[in-house]
Structure formats: structure tokens, C-alpha cells
Amino acid sequence: MPRQVDHDQRRAELAEALWRLASTRGIEAVSLREVAAEAGVSMGRVQHYFASKDDMLAFALELANERAGARIRARLAGDPGPERILREVLTEMLGLNAESRQFLLLGIAFLNRAITSEAIATRMSDGDAELRGFLASLVAAAVGERRGVDPDREARILIQLAAGLGVEVALGQTAPDEAVATVDYYLRRLLG
Secondary structure (H helix, E strand, C coil): CCCCCCHHHHHHHHHHHHHHHHHHHCCCCCCHHHHHHHHCCCHHHHHHHCCCHHHHHHHHHHHHHHHHHHHHHHHCCCCCCHHHHHHHHHHHCCCCCHHHHHHHHHHHHHHHHHCCCHHHHHHHHHHHHHHHHHHHHHHHHHHCCCCCCCHHHHHHHHHHHHHHHHHHHHCCCCCHHHHHHHHHHHHHHHHC
């Protein structure tokens, strides 16, 4: 009887190989052949699932975002309010554990690739807009009608705060607990 092939799992394994390589060497330095070697498969297998490096990068970015969302949802048991959801999203962006750190490093690598790839730049821009909209809706729900709070601007600030702190944590310039304390400090000021 022929073996069942889980194509989604195979694509995910290739994306994970790409993540490992890209998070340490950058995306530009990684070829499809190296991804095949890292995943322990033939180049033909890689080409079967991805027509080009950009196709693989797009899939890898989407999968990384899905997994980050799954980690956040796993930490949000019960019926969390917007304040708790905001905190979990922002602390995920700090790279405090192995998975979120790899996601952070991958994001930096993708940012570099976006400079030369319009397709990757568009995907990243769309993802950033989606995240900003989501955070803005959480800020709006948390602060209500409080005067002087612009949820969209606050969402932009929160993204930049977490992204900048995440880079500092990755570089060893800021201790993880200090990064979390900074996020908490800003959220207390914002949310009252």
C-alpha cells in the first residue's frame, strides 16, 4: 500500500530548514540547494513544493506568522480582555523564547530581503497593516472614548516599541525582563 504524503508537513519542514539557515546567515546567503541539504532532501523535492526562492520565502513568512499566533492563543486561556491580548502580542515580539527569537531574527532577515523583492515587501507591508489594525482595535477597546488617544498611532508606537526592544534583546543590549518591564510600563501609561 502506498505511503500517504502530508504535503503541508513537507512544506513546513522545508520552511523550518529555511528559518534555521536564514536566522543565522540571512536570507540572501541561503540558496534552495542549501535548504534542501539542511532539510535532508533532494533539490528536486524542494522544487516540487516551491517554484522559486521567493515562493518558499512567502510560505515561510506566512507559516511563521501562523505559528506566532498559535503561541499567543495558547497563552490566552479563557476569555482575556484586550489589555492581556495586547501584552501577549507585544511580548511575543520580544523574542523571549527560542521560537519567538527565531521569528524575530527571521523578521529581520525578511526586512533585508524586502528591500530588493517587491513581492516580499508587499507581503510584509500587508502583514504589518493587519497587525497594526488588530492592535488598534485592541487599544480602542481598552481605552474606550478616552480623549487624546489615537488607537492607530498607538498601534504604530507599540509595534515599534516591541520590535526595537526585540532587537535589543537579540543583541544582548537589553535583558529580557527589562524589555518586558518596558512594555508593561508603556501599556500602564497608555491604558490607565
